[in-house]
Amino acid sequence: MVDRPKKPSALPTSAGSSMPPAPQVDISPSSDRVTATLPTGESCEVLLYGATLVSWKSEGGQRENLWMSDAAKVDGSKAVRGGIPLVFPVFGPPPSSSHLPQHGFARISRWEFLGKSTSESDSSVQLDFGLMSSNLSPEMRAAWPCEFGVIYSVTLGRRSLETRVVVRNEGAAAWEFMWLWHTYLRVEDIHQTHLTGLSSTPYHDRVASAHLTSEPSPTPLTITSETDRVYHPPDPQSTITVHTPAPRYEITRENLPDVVVWNPWEEKAKGMSDFEPKDGWENMLCVEEGSVREGVRLEGGEAWEGGVTVRLVEEG
Template structure:
């Protein structure tokens, strides 16, 4: 059973930044005439609504706005595998070899990392967990949808749709429970709008003892060509270079970041957790990422090392993807019993 959180507790030493929820959907106002003809029951002229579809033996959720934007999410890992604009143009990169049948973590889209980023052999509580934890390899529950209506368009209609997913201790495999025996509740919300995609996570300690975690939204963004992009918002920032041996901490130059080889870096943007990060293509903004309570940004591209990644395809797919990942992975977030943490991102496609 997943707990639904009605209140957020804030510990004095662990401030929580909140993501404002979307307004509740407005209810259409029908006439009150007692003898209203039954033919009007269908309410012709009702504003267009977002369409929801559950498919693939109840393992996949998709939503489409009246204006054509769409999103598709696997219950396995609550992994977003597709995000398209109104013209049907895909914004996320998904490997041709990605397994979407629930047998392994998905290569591409937006997988979720929790409760550990990478592996942490020196962190006793998570040392027994596999790479990137268990959130991306557990089956989540679909908790439902909510919508908001447009106030600017002439025909009204839904301007966004929010899909909520839940994962708790009770959903885990016995192996995962044994490796990480803590009581928790997660609510992951995916909000599809006309201009962007919002993903947010609520983490709650449902047990009686404190525990620590890391969280990251591993976004694979689709681009036309890696040699033609630059990333702004990471200038003059501290970063951990995971490619160098030994792993070292450096400071980035004042110029935008370009990708010229294997890249695996964890940035702490100098502008702070609310400073936007932009992916430019040909000097023009293609994506903008705004974070909330996610202090770090991971940038990853395997370059030609993609040939050594079994589920990466096509081999030269690295030319058409860049991972710009918002997360809280620079240290550990600690939650005492009953405490809640919340963070998220908004990706805008220009």
């Protein structure tokens, strides 16, 4: 877990001159997480377990933008409840013939920290993480015997968080996969939150019926009960905006055709042992970007890339 090799040496400075402050990247003493902090105080924190983003702070480090359950397990005993877990290579329950866990193994595997890079032009820092088939446990290798490599990048900016992934087939045989960012956004009040950018989009309502295709709604989406919908925006470049009593979230996607909107609401939250506080559903909304309606097929040697950028924009 070191920086990239062949990193250029620091430039010498002359007397009376100084270099501008640079982003700081730290690895925890237990080597279980990586934290990046900008000179202005913004930060993000990534567990190596699952490469799960568990914190993204803006406004000089004063505002937390991700919701985390107080009962989330961050010791590797189960998937993290909150933050941004990674869903790969299946979404939801696996096929009956498979022994894969729900939502796959990416979120419950230990990733490798590959290094960092910084940009002086926009005061950003990028963290890179990797997962290969050789990193998997024998049980997961048996459940999904495909040769693969995944590079996951997290870029922290002053008022933005960009996440990108490259999935590569490292073998000769073709295989299919699904990918999803299971993003838990923190909102001030779910009752005063609505989404725009999905109003003309058909969706599958997984609460009413996993097979029901609903007609597009002409109004902004408000959350008034348990919600679990898979939207299929006709324009993959469209912006989805989460309006909440704070800076709004503007979400753009690249090569990701599907968007999941999820909130467990009161009754379901009560039945989830790792969901705390039980009224936490009032302060979170999952807006999840990925490719989950059908699998992405990769032939031997092929690669697939996707990305999400979340920007904070003042209302008004």
